[in-house]
Amino acid sequence: MGYRVQGNEFSLYMLLASDFVLNGGVATPEQPLSISPWLLETRNVHSSQDQVRAVTIPDVDPYAMLADCQDDEGDENGNEEKKQNKFDSYFSMAAGDFAMIYGTPKEREQWDAVVCCFFLDAAPSIVEYIQIIYRMLRPGGILVNFGPLLYHWSGPAMRPDDRSFEDYQERFSYLDPRYMNSVDMSWEDVREILMNVGFDILEENPGQRALYTADRKSMMNLGYRCVNFVAKKTGDNGISRGMFDAVSDSSDLEDEDDDME
Numbered sequence: 670m671g672y673r674v675q676g677n678e679f680s681l682y683m684l685l686a687s688d689f690v691l692n693g694g695v696a697t698p699e700q701p702l703s704i705s706p707w708l709l710e711t712r713n714v715h716s717s718q719d720q721v722r723a724v725t726i727p728d729v730d731p732y733a734m735l736a737d738c739q740d741d742e743g744d745e746n747g748n749e750e751k752k753q754n755k756f757d758s759y760f761s762m763a764a765g766d767f768a769m770i771y772g773t774p775k776e777r778e779q780w781d782a783v784v785c786c787f788f789l790d791a792a793p794s795i796v797e798y799i800q801i802i803y804r805m806l807r808p809g810g811i812l813v814n815f816g817p818l819l820y821h822w823s824g825p826a827m828r829p830d831d832r833s834f835e836d837y838q839e840r841f842s843y844l845d846p847r848y849m850n851s852v853d854m855s856w857e858d859v860r861e862i863l864m865n866v867g868f869d870i871l872e873e874n875p876g877q878r879a880l881y882t883a884d885r886k887s888m889m890n891l892g893y894r895c896v897n898f899v900a901k902k903t904g905d906n907g908i909s910r911g912m913f914d915a916v917s918d919s920s921d922l923e924d925e926d927d928d929m930e
């Protein structure tokens with residue numbers, strides 16, 4: 670295949686499931702596992718048969734695909750250890766917070782493409798994520814996005830009886846402050862931010878209908894009209910320069926100093 674790719678996830682539940690599916694040896698398309706995702710759903714059910722439907726996983730075996738790729742390309746000296754290293758470098762999973770991992774100086778201009786699916790709106794600050802993505806891309810690198818703007822960190826609404834902003838903040842002082850600081854922007858605003866950070870929008874397809882973890886047999890489905898866009902890192906308009914680095918250990922800072930000399 671010739672590509673090197675890294676996934677990122679911070680939820681332990683998701684990571685455990687990814688490990689189970691991606692690392693092979695447990696189930697294959699030839700010997701799949703059966704799961705019943707709708708077994709515990711009691712609402713909006715047409716027929717009790719709907720609840721006991723099973724699906725099989727995995728549909729493809731990424732582990733076998735990567736192994737094939739290693740065999741195809743081989744190793745010029747037939748060196749097993751080298752083959753293993755080469756194989757490992759094709760597909761990795763970075764476990765941890767996106768900003769903490771990719772906001773560091775050592776990730777700067779290390780990537781040709783960033784692909785997000787239902788992810789940008791999971792940011793406490795979408796502006797911060799766009800800036801981080803801009804910095805981690807090489808010049809000419811692309812950001813491909815598909816998803817809605819549900820804003821996972823959207824704060825609670827103000828009420829007419831909140832006499833001041835301080836009242837409102839006090840009422841929700843028990844919340845993680847990221848809920849209070851997050852700003853829900855429209856796609857038009859996000860588009861503007863992308864261009865101000867230094868992206869050119871190459872493709873833009875709003876209104877893409879999508880379901881998410883939906884049961885098509887259910888009486889109720891939540892439907893999105895997502896935006897799909899492709900943006901290219903072109904000019905640096907200065908907004909991403911000198912911005913925060915989510916985490917900087919001392920060696921990273923030394924790297925930064927070196928860069929500036």
Ligand SMILES: C[S@@+](CC[C@H](N)C(=O)[O-])C[C@H]1O[C@@H](n2cnc3c(N)ncnc32)[C@H](O)[C@@H]1O
Nearest residue numbers: 677678679680683765766767768786787788791
């Ligand atoms: C809405 S889901 C989308 C998952 C997948 N891309 C898909 O389309 O099914 C968002 C995912 O991002 C993960 N996530 C949210 N914030 C994150 C962060 N700061 N760092 C890494 N992963 C994060 C969540 O745990 C969740 O699995």
